Amino acid sequence: MKPEVQLDTNYYKVVGIRKLTEHTFVLSLPKSRFEFVAGQHVSLSITGDYQSREYSIYSAEKGENLEVLVKEVEGGYFSPKLKHLKVGDMVEVHGPFGKFGLDVKNKDTHKHIFIASGTGIAPFHSMVKSNPGLNYQLIHGVRYAEEGYEQEDYNKGNYTLCTSRDKSGDFNGRVTDYLKKTDFDKNTSFYLCGNSDMIFDSMEILSDKGFGRENITVEVYF
Known part of the structure; x- marks a missing residue:
């Protein structure tokens, strides 16, 4: 396995929300200098909110954007808030975390x-x-x-x-x-x-x- 990438914290403006189904979407953020190994995950929080959730990274290591795949949980607290984000809203990204990846x-x-x-x-x-x-x-x-x-x-x-x-x-x-x-x-x-x-x-x-x-x-x- 590759070594775990050094942790970092980044604040990003949402650049896109790609709807896949009624309840599932891809949240796109500018990648900037964010580095990760395919298979790792990040912790997302919304600026001004006290809660966070972990999501596996959906995009490629060399992709243009940093993306996560999110399914809205019925009656949930956090995923509906992500779904209602708009382009330009701020999110906080912690990570990357984990050693899940290709052998x-x-x-x-x-x-x-x-x-x-x-x-x-x-x-x-x-x-x-x-x-x-x-x-x-x-x-x-x-x-x-x-x-x-x-x-x-x-x-x-x-x-x-x-x-x-x-x-x-x-x-x-x-x-x-x-x-x-x-x-x-x-x-x-x-x-x-x-x-x-x-x-x-x-x-x-x-x-x-x-x-x-x-x-x-x-x-x-x-």
Whole structure:
């Protein structure tokens, strides 16, 4: 793994809010001198507000803007406030934090399987955009096909959308159902990001297929 980037605090004006679904959006900030490793996350707060939340970085390491993927939580305190920000409003960014990222020693020798639920796709979007030519497969579990956020950013043959509540995806069912029915090469590194139930169930399935903890990197969202 790459060493964790030195922490810093930055104040930025919002430069864009890109709506993906009714409740999900990408918050764009000017990147300035902000440096991070794909897979890391930041802590966001709104100027004048006492609360903050952590979000995985969605944009590429060399991207023009610093972006995070946000889903508005019904009845939540913080995400609705982010959704109602306007261009020019100020936010505070702490970080980057974390060591979740590509297994560098296996980067060119292994296939990288990214397994995500919902907005857990964010760090994988950053990894793919930051590493052109990477040998990867992204398995994304959502309820409805509309939650397959910005699919055009991935190579068509490298993205599998698993939909549990409609049949519009590539696979009808949960991510775990897909994993049970799929065989993987021995030289594979797995990365899991999303809710804890999906992660624990996926790890058990992968273990049954002969992949140990040394083959799996995890980032738990909730």
